[in-house]
Amino acid sequence: VENTPARQLSSFRLAMGLLTPHAMSSSQFIQSAFSPAPLQTASIQQLWSLTLWGSVVIFSVVVAFVFAAVERNMHRPSNEARSSTSEKVVTRSGSATIAVTFVMLVSLLSATVACRSREQILSEQEKALTSLRATTVAVCEAWLSGAVSSTFARTALQVTQDLLQKHHVTLTASSPDALADPAARSVSESENQLAQTLALLWKGINEGDSLGVRRQLSTVASDQSRFR
Amino acid sequence: VKKIFNLTLGVVTSIGGFIEVGSISTSAQAGAEFGFALLWAIAVAALILAVLAEMAGRVAILSNRSIAAAVRERFGIHLQMIPLGAELIIDLLLLAAELGGAAIAVKLLTGVGFQWWILPVGMVVWLVLWMGSFTIIEDGVGLLGIITLAFVVSVWHLHPDVRTVASGFVPSVPDHDVTRYAFLAVSIVGATISPYLLNFYASGSIEEELTESDLWINRLTAFLGMGFGSIVAMGVLVTAAIVLGPRHIQVDSYEQAALMFVPVFGSWAVTLFALALGVGCLGAAIEITLNAGYLLAQSFGWPWGVEKKRRDVSRFVAAFSLVLLLSMGIAVSGFDPLRMTLISVALTVVIMPGIVLPFLVLMNEEEYVKRHTSGAIGNGLLAALTIVGAIMAIIVVPLEIFGG
Numbered sequence: 001v002e003n004t005p006a007r008q009l010s011s012f013r014l015a016m017g018l019l020t021p022h023a024m025s026s027s028q029f030i031q032s033a034f035s036p037a038p039l040q041t042a043s044i045q046q047l048w049s050l051t052l053w054g055s056v057v058i059f060s061v062v063v064a065f066v067f068a069a070v071e072r073n074m075h076r077p078s079n080e081a082r083s084s085t086s087e088k089v090v091t092r093s094g095s096a097t098i099a100v101t102f103v104m105l106v107s108l109l110s111a112t113v114a115c116r117s118r119e120q121i122l123s124e125q126e127k128a129l130t131s132l133r134a135t136t137v138a139v140c141e142a143w144l145s146g147a148v149s150s151t152f153a154r155t156a157l158q159v160t161q162d163l164l165q166k167h168h169v170t171l172t173a174s175s176p177d178a179l180a181d182p183a184a185r186s187v188s189e190s191e192n193q194l195a196q197t198l199a200l201l202w203k204g205i206n207e208g209d210s211l212g213v214r215r216q217l218s219t220v221a222s223d224q225s226r227f228r
Numbered sequence: 229v230k231k232i233f234n235l236t237l238g239v240v241t242s243i244g245g246f247i248e249v250g251s252i253s254t255s256a257q258a259g260a261e262f263g264f265a266l267l268w269a270i271a272v273a274a275l276i277l278a279v280l281a282e283m284a285g286r287v288a289i290l291s292n293r294s295i296a297a298a299v300r301e302r303f304g305i306h307l308q309m310i311p312l313g314a315e316l317i318i319d320l321l322l323l324a325a326e327l328g329g330a331a332i333a334v335k336l337l338t339g340v341g342f343q344w345w346i347l348p349v350g351m352v353v354w355l356v357l358w359m360g361s362f363t364i365i366e367d368g369v370g371l372l373g374i375i376t377l378a379f380v381v382s383v384w385h386l387h388p389d390v391r392t393v394a395s396g397f398v399p400s401v402p403d404h405d406v407t408r409y410a411f412l413a414v415s416i417v418g419a420t421i422s423p424y425l426l427n428f429y430a431s432g433s434i435e436e437e438l439t440e441s442d443l444w445i446n447r448l449t450a451f452l453g454m455g456f457g458s459i460v461a462m463g464v465l466v467t468a469a470i471v472l473g474p475r476h477i478q479v480d481s482y483e484q485a486a487l488m489f490v491p492v493f494g495s496w497a498v499t500l501f502a503l504a505l506g507v508g509c510l511g512a513a514i515e516i517t518l519n520a521g522y523l524l525a526q527s528f529g530w531p532w533g534v535e536k537k538r539r540d541v542s543r544f545v546a547a548f549s550l551v552l553l554l555s556m557g558i559a560v561s562g563f564d565p566l567r568m569t570l571i572s573v574a575l576t577v578v579i580m581p582g583i584v585l586p587f588l589v590l591m592n593e594e595e596y597v598k599r600h601t602s603g604a605i606g607n608g609l610l611a612a613l614t615i616v617g618a619i620m621a622i623i624v625v626p627l628e629i630f631g632g
Contacts, residue, residue: 008546056619056622059618059619059621059622060618063614063615063618064615067611067614067615070585115507126470127476127478128478128480130476130478131476131477131478131484134476134477135477135483135484135487137475138475138477138487138490139279139483139487141488142490142497146495147497148490148495148497148498149498151338151339152336152339152486154339155335155339155483156337156481156484156486156487158481159481159484160481160483160484163480163481165569193571198277
């Protein structure tokens with residue numbers, strides 16, 4: 001039987017399908033200019049997860065055996081418990097193996113969690129922006145109803161402004177061409193707009209201008225309902 | 229009757245575990261982002277902490293040795309240096325975070341930057357330890373801790389659906405942000421089971437002069453005390469889930485967290501939140517400072533105890549004063565208290581197996597616990613905790629770095 005590239009791909013898909021049945025559902029992966037190989041990358045990700053969790057299981061089993069050995073050693077008479085040279089070598093080798101496995105697992109997991117896609121970063125930014133808008137509305141509404149003092153309202157808006165600044169830096173610093181993406185640019189513009197509104201709200205609260213605060217608040221609230 | 233009042237030791241210990249800067253923020257974050265879905269993590273943490281505290285108290289009562297002293301005696305100073313070093317680093321970071329938390333509470337009321345309040349808060353902690361006896365510290369913090377019941381009162385007023393709340397006690401995988409969910413679950417457990425709590429609790433049992441006939445009080449204190457703390461922590465989570473969740477407010481600052489009280493307490497909201505946060509952090513700061521003194525004194529065989537005259541325990545006093553001073557230095561230098569809590573939580577989880585394994589040995593030796601050795605259930609729980617702790621130790625660092 002001729003081993004053509006098409007057949008190789010078919011075998012690879014079959015193998016991946018056996019390991020991860022959901023990965024083969026073609027409806028989940030749409031090919032586009034931004035994602036030219038969705039099926040293959042998904043398969044690699046599944047294989048990666050399989051390796052990672054396989055290693056976690058092996059590590060757990062090793063820890064369980066070490067625990068059992070320690071427990072057995074505890075019940076031995078003290079003269080037997082003194083370890084011979086060979087036992088010391090085994091202990092050291094065992095400890096070294098556990099340490100190496102531990103480092104490998106931490107590295108694998110770090111790599112897994114750290115590799116976030118641009119979409120994920122953008123989604124987190126949108127969520128954070130929604131949260132900061134909601135905080136702004138809640139603080140100002142509480143101030144208008146007399147539930148919180150001007151001091152607290154000003155401090156809370158200042159902290160919101162600081163958090164917004166941090167998120168904005170994260171977005172723009174994620175990659176040099178971050179703002180080339182229209183969705184990222186839209187989030188960045190919304191962040192700038194909220195920053196300006198926060199400054200006006202802070203000024204309004206400082207001057208006790210409840211009408212001005214209400215006016216600004218309606219802008220934030222309409223943005224919030226539009227983006228939610 | 230007097231010994232029944234020893235229950236405040238459990239309440240004070242639980243304040244350090246459940247109602248301090250890290251636990252309040254993680255519970256509020258969990259509630260705001262995942263509703264009631266992480267209630268099970270608080271319940272699991274409470275159970276583990278109660279079991280470990282009971283064991284620590286049992287060893288202390290029956291052998292008249294704290295955990296640090298017993299581990300040093302049983303395993304030698306070389307092995308003791310590892311948990312001692314790790315616990316001291318955690319204590320330093322946590323203490324700095326708690327001082328920062330108490331200072332943030334004052335900032336919520338005054339609007340003046342929190343760094344300005346760290347030195348006064350640190351001075352208050354030192355004066356309480358310098359002038360107070362263990363009973364005064366214990367009862368004072370325990371009584372002030374009642375203010376934290378405001379979180380439970382707010383749940384009562386908000387009338388959550390009991391069935392929906394109960395569903396949070398069954399662990400489930402969320403349909404979104406799994407990494408964040410795992411991060412918060414590990415953070416809740418890590419922020420709750422701090423190693424200093426166990427040594428503080430054991431040392432407190434010795435200061436209280438409990439005897440073998442008081443073992444039932446120890447059990448009651450451990451379980452009721454941690455029950456109190458966990459109910460308050462659940463109150464934080466449920467209030468945040470009901471008030472902040474539907475408004476899509478994530479908790480990234482204590483100003484945001486304070487808003488959870490507004491619908492229930494109106495104009496008292498910020499004051500009550502600040503008092504609860506302040507009392508919790510102050511109580512935890514006193515506990516950690518005292519524990520640092522206990523830990524160093526017990527590890528190196530110095531005389532110790534808050535009940536004794538200060539000149540008779542000069543090295544113990546110098547040790548806790550130095551640790552407090554160092555932590556004040558870290559806190560003043562501008563580190564974010566929340567960030568410091570995250571680092572200490574990660575360290576706590578990493579050393580958890582190292583803390584639990586010696587327990588397993590001590591709880592099976594009649595020299596330390598006489599005829600009250602652990603049964604199959606106790607040993608099984610510790611063994612399971614060691615393995616779960618080892619797994620958590622692997623996943624905590626990446627989760628803390630990227631999930632938080």
